[in-house]
Amino acid sequence: MNAAEIFIVVMSLLGLTSLLSLLCGSQRILAGVLNFIGILLASAGMLSLAVRALVHGPVQFSFGTVRVLGLNSQLAFSIDALGAVFIAIITVLSTASSLYSIRYLTHYTHEDPRRYYFPFPLFVGGMLAVVACSDWFWFLVFWEVMTLASYFLVMFENVEQENLSAGFIYFFMTQMTSMGLMLGVILVGHWGGSTSFTAMPALFHRLALNSPLGLNVLLFLFFIAFATKAGMYPLGVWLPLAHPAAPASVSALLSGVMIKLGVYGLLRIFVWQLPMGSAMKHWGVLIATFGVISMLMGTLRALGEHDCKRLLAQHSIGQMGYMLLGLGLGMALMQSNPLFAIVALVGCLYHVINHACFKSLLFFNSGAILYRTGTRDLDSLGGLVKMMPVSAACAIVGSLSIAGTPPFNGFASKWLLYQSAIFGSPKMPLYLFYGVIAIFIGTVTLASFVKYLGTAYLGTLPDRFANQPKGCPFSMECVESSLAAACILLGLAPGAVVAVLLNALRPVVEAANLTSTAGALAALPWAGISLQWNGRTSAAVAPAIVLGGLALCVGIGYWIHNAVSVSSRRAEIWNCGELVADERIRYRASSFYQPFKKMFSPVYRKVKLPSISVPSAVIRAFDFDRWIYYPVSAAFSRLSVGCSRLHNGIPQMYLLWQVLGCALSIGLVFWLMGGVK
Amino acid sequence: MMPATVTERPDSQISAPAMPPRREIPRPVPPPTGGNGLFLLALLLSALAMCGSLGLVIRSRGAILARDIGSLPWLPSKEALFGVRIDALSCLMLLAVTVCGFLIILYSGAFMSRSNREHPSDKGQGRYYFFMVLFVAAMIGLVCSPNLFQLFIFWELTTLCSWGLISFYGDHTALVSGYKALLMTYAAGLFLLAAVILVYINTGSFAFNAINLLAPSTKTLVIVFMAIAAFGKAAQFPLQTWLPSAMTAPTPATAYLHAAAMVKAGIYLMARLVLTVAVFPPKLALLFSAMAIVTMYVGVLQYAVQDDLKRLLAYSTIANLGYMMLGLALGALGSPIALRGGLLHLIGHAFTKSLLFLAVGAVSYAAGTRSIAQLSGLGKRMPVTALAFVIGAMAISGVPPFNLFWSKFLIVAGAIQLNTGWGVALAVLVLAESVIGFACFLRVVHKVFLGPVSEAADAAQDPPAGMLTALIVLMALALFSTLFSLPLIGRIVQGAS
Secondary structure, three states: OOHHHHHHHHHHHHHHHHHHHHHHHHHHHHHHHHHHHHHHHHHHHHHHHHHHHHOOOOOEEEEEEHHHHHHOEEEEEEHHHHHHHHHHHHHHHHHHHHHHHHHHHHHHHOOOHHHOHHHHHHHHHHHHHHHEEEEHHHHHHHHHEEEHHHHHHHHOOOHHHHHHHHHHHHHHHHHHHHHHHHHHHHHHHHOOOOOOHHHHHHHHHHHHHHHHHHHHHHHHHHHHHHHHOOOOOOOHHHHHHHHHOOHHHHHHHHHHHHHHHHHHHHHHHHHOOOOOOOOHHHOOOOOHHHHHHHHHHHHHHOOOEEEEHHHHHHHHHHHHHHHHHHHHHHHHHOOOOHHHHHHHHHHHHHHHHHHHHHHHHHHHHHHHHHHOOOOOOOHHHHHEEEEEEHHHHHHHHHHHHOOOOOOOOHHHHHHHHHHHHHHHHOOOOOHHHHHHHHHHHHHHHHHHHHHHHHOOOOOOHHHHOOOOOOOHHHHHHHHHHHHHHHHHHHHHOOHHHHHHHHOOHHHHHHHHHOHHHHEEEEEEEOOEEEEEEOEEEEEEEEEHHHHHHHHHHHHHHHHHHHHHHHHHHOOOOOOOOOOOOOOOOOOOHHHOOOOHHOHHHHHHHHOOOOOOOOHHHHHHHHHHHHHHHHHHHHHHHHHHHHHHHHOOOOOOHHHHHHHHHHHHHHHHHHHOOOOOO | OOOOOOOOOOOOOOOOOOOOOEEEOOOOOOOOOOHHHHHHHHHHHHHHHHHHHHHHHHHHHHOOOOEEEEOOOOOOOOOEEEEEEEEEEHHHHHHHHHHHHHHHHHHHHHHEEEEOOOOOOOOOOHHHHHHHHHHHHHHHHHHOOEHHHHHHHHHHHHHHHHHHHHHHOOHHHHHHHHHHHHHHHHHHHHHHHHHHHHHHHOOOOOOHHHHOOOOOHHHHHHHHHHHHHHHOOOOOOOOOOHHHHHHHHHHHHHHHHHOOHHHHHHHHHHHHHHHHHHOHHHHHHHHHHHHHHHHHHHHHHHHHHEEHHHHHHHHHHHHHHHHHHHHHHHHOOOOHHHHHHHHHHHHHHHHHHHHHHHHHHHHHHHOOOOOOOOOOHHHHHOOOHHHHHHHHHHHOOOOOOOOHHHHHHHHHHHHHHHHHHHHHHHHHHHHHHHHHHHHHHHHHHHHHOOOOHHHHOOOOOOHHHHHHHHHHHHHHHHHHHHHHHHHHHHHHHHOOO
């Protein structure tokens, strides 16, 4: 089967899965299993295409030109190595989420499961089509289809007012900037004659020479659309509202995959299609700056959250800041220091993969917490490690990953980003400042997750959970453990990942005329990486070696402990005299970091969104009935009433009218005949 | 006679001026209603019309089919006065008119019954189906007219039918609204008559392309008169006020009049003008585009203050007709893409707006009220109807993959294609209006169909099979209508150039 056929089969399979879910009625498990099988098969198909793209080179196919729309838009798809990376992320996480949903959805006893299982495959299909397509018009269409399907998923639970306003703000902000994207696509078609990806570099080149204003307007329109989806502050205010409103399996997909497609769009436009020049540099600085702002605002605000899903959503904004910083640095340094530009871009892409892993893991965790305890509020939880040990272990892995602790995966990508920020441009201390902020935010992230782990999993279990069943359903735990394993593996083998990403970035590397990248990020044995420039190794990381060493030491320590037999007595942990686990006197999540909140209080102000209202004067002004039509007809009524007074019922007046009329007629006839002859 | 003072209040609160107390004219007792029989007859006739039109559309494939019927001895003209002429534009309109007509008559069967909680009555069905079927016939006659004379006759017939349907329920508000609609559209129709007479006097023929034989100043005058008639019929600014008041009609009648058929007659006339006139005066086209965008904003700014679901849809119709006019005006200015967009919007809107109106009708059928403030959480009680309204709302806001996305895209692309500052300004204004309209519709969806179940909504349930079938078919059409309309529209634009 060739690529086009596989793609059609995949999309039809997803459509069929959607339709089949309608037949399941309210059988949640059945619908969930059918959904999982459909998505698994479709993912397998797409993954085969992705692997083909990674190994053999770009996979291209097209379904003809839609000429009648007057824009020469080709329904063309092209999966290159970058697309393959994103397809891998989408397919793996969608499969995980669909497996997780099978049991998770039984928690929602009052909601019709068809409203979840019908849009779910369409959402996945939309995301896959967005990443695969190579024409901006069809990109826009699939982008909007993806947004529409995700809206229905976010609105799965729609009785509470806060869910409704979350969905509204999400859809409204995305739609507003998508209109900008539509205008951008139209301008591309009009100025360039074609909306295909391959025609873009020439168009940008021409615009840069003839009309820099046009170029910047175009870039701005694309930028705001992708930045809104990526959750960049301040356009990303929808994120902390929408991700908690959605069910956890959907939040995992939204935060883990969909917002990355904003980064994908930015990569395509700014790195793949925009030629090198001053525009790239200036937009790079802008994107990096907004990345740092997102990092700060997202992570600092997360410190003040005690709803676990809101906390994770704020951290999504923060971690997107890292990716945007990497992207911005990659763009800004491309001309002056291409080596570190590539390092920054590799870091950005690596962080995309990592964030997809650990953020979805954390959302699945919060879903497990909600499933077992019925609440998301960290203030009322504690000691869950006794109730859900597997989930707790996965939560620890996820939290340490997001905080960038070695040997987990977050560390590797952040390490690359720090390197490029700090060493990227000796002349411009701005990037160094950004690097320092990034390191600081890494610490803040760790602080925030210490709070998350401490309040949710450690401590004493509240009495009301004492008789709850232990653990979570196997499918949910399976998903969480696999993702935790992925986090660990991605962290232990950065060399392999970097090799794949360098392959994905090969067109960029070639465009930047870099000959020495082969040595920039060299692989060390045991899948480590080392950064080499100016002919010497400046930095290296090899987690597997370090971990191996640690494991060896632990093994030796354990052997020594066992070799010497010492009697030991188990004792209760001293908990500072707190014998009664009273929930009201425990140290709550919202009490953490109070000094922080006081110091950075402007950050914690609630975002007030303006409410639109039309002034009533405008409404009255447009009410033509009131100004024109009714007054005119009233005047006409009065006129006819006035004329009707002629009929006053006196016969003499009527005779007088007749005489006058005769006289008038005779006079008129004489005048017409030209006088009496 | 119309009352003297009024504000933007529902027409039911219009106070009459100081006049002698109205005598209640005793109504004749209506004959016993053979409701079912009448409904089946109307359904059969409209089904025949639909099948016939589909057959004609498929057979003609966009080519011109013409047949002359006859003339009048006292009205000499170069061609036959009466006849049938079907070209690609007629085919497009036939599709919209007859398919919607059939679905809406199917819907009416269940709607006009005693189970309707808003208007529980099955009286007057003879009158209702008479006007509805006559209306379908008048629209078919209108779009198949070979010349201006026959077009005018059927134009006036549609005005009459619209009066009959708007004032159907017979209460004071309905009568006032019907009269207002009649006056405004009839007055506008007189301008059409003047234009037709001008063409005849100057060229001796009633044919559409006789306009091209006129002197430029007469041609401009004729186009302006026809535009006034079209603006009146299509509820454009400044003649838009009859449409919101016309919501007193039974909801399926409103769906037909104000979504699928009557208001499209005005657009049809403008489309004929734009396609037939060889050299369209550019200043006029510019003026029409300006008036179209003003209409769009007049419509959209009123969305937020409406409490009645049908009135909201009426203003939405006004704004969407503005889209069509804009597409046609831009087409006259020289952008074939915008012309395609305007025509695609015509047929797409017919299906989508009918879907929305019929969904609102189902809501009022089941809940007894159309007030946004009183309704909430309907999605839990009437899931199919809620889905229909949500799909309609998404479609009307131009969200892919529904049909109106393609037409809006084409209209904006056409505006940009003009390469002028005015074109860019129009594009930005259209996109802004689209966002505002989308926000308002989304707010209404959230308020009425999502959220906690309100008292009025508690007893509601999905409507009976006839109504549900119409909704489901229209949902499918809202998704797929672009597939069959685009080739037809390509034929139309090809034929004109």
